[in-house]
Amino acid sequence: MKGGIYRNVSSIPGFSKSESIMKSSYDCVVIGGGPAGGSAASIVAQAGLETLLIERDPMPRFHVGESLMPETYWAFERLGINERMRQAGFQSKKSVQFVTHRGTESEPFFFRNHDDRPCSSTWQVERSEFDKMLFDRAEELGADCYDRTRWVDVRFDADDRVTGVVVRDGDGIQREIDCRVVIDGTGQQSFLANKLGLKQFDAELRKVAIWTYYRGAVRGEGDNEGATIILNTENKDAWFWFIPLSRGITSIGCVGDTDDLLKGGGKPEQVFFEQLDLCPGLRPRLEHAKRLGEIRTAKEFSYSTSQNAGNGWVLVGDAFGFIDPVYSSGVYFALEMGIRAADAVVAGFQSNDLSARQLGSWTDEFLEGAQWVRKLVHAFYSKEFSIGRFMKEHPEHRGRVTDLLIGRIFDESAEQLFKDMEMSMKKAM
Incomplete structure (x- = not known):
């Protein structure tokens, strides 16, 4: 097995990580073993470049963000893992549904009604298993993959060009690794x-997001069983996600303004159940369900970066930026960025150009497409916005809205959609 000390080989008698085969020099070092890092390392290694992928936590490790957009199909196709995804036992996701602050359920947005190809169905995934699948795939394609390895620093020369990284392995041994790209x-x-x-x-x-897991929550029926459901609270100050996973487990999370939900030093667990009492669409779904595990939180998670690439470095995934989780764009964006950045790195090595311009050559097109999801997020948080009312007013936009929910954001503009959406919200004021 090349690299791959994360696969419990440290349990072999007499084995020491300090005797592992991590090299002192690589073409490219990828830091972070999530979807962005795993996909980037796979593409770069597949092209024949010496690639190191490191992750600070033991793999597999817990991570929230389980719902995929259907457009991940093409990333999986590029990585060669679509068949593995089908065989992994993940919950199938064929739709998205919205529930108003009064508990009124919208008609499900079935992706197949817009496009009946296999790419219009996706999955709800356990991230520990999903991320490890990507980590394993990077190793199969030639990357040296190490978990329990912390990134201490990135080295630059006098011209602000990357020259290497400093890492610390699970035994606490610090190593300096030369590389041309991070x-x-x-x-x-x-x-x-x-x-x-x-x-x-x-x-x-x-x-702020406050979430936990339940067993036995009431799901949709038939093809809507695996739907991601977005449910508003009565005052529309917060909303809940409902993400059905395999083995009868459902991810349930509450999202609202940090200053509102945690004002006065409110405890996350108390806030979660207070908001649940205000969510008429969710209460009956959890009436006979059993909560599993602790209440978790994440705060102030929507951000961007003022520079996305430099000489010898490029940002991908949440390190690049993150948009609110309401439309489940995070994993798809991470995969898309990882592949696009890796292609730019490979092309840069081929042309001996590892400049900021080359390594970030994909970012303008990506940001142009991602803006439509960001606009849809901002519309969602307007109390004047109702997806059901907008669809009644503008049925001609149902296909384009479904496109956004699927993740098809790079092919055509959604400008007219948002002009009409803005007018709809103004009329509701």
């Missing part, structure tokens, strides 16, 4: 963005 997939830790002062929070989306 791909930062460190998620919301945003290693390089924080180091270089590039992180910019969205002042209008200062939210």
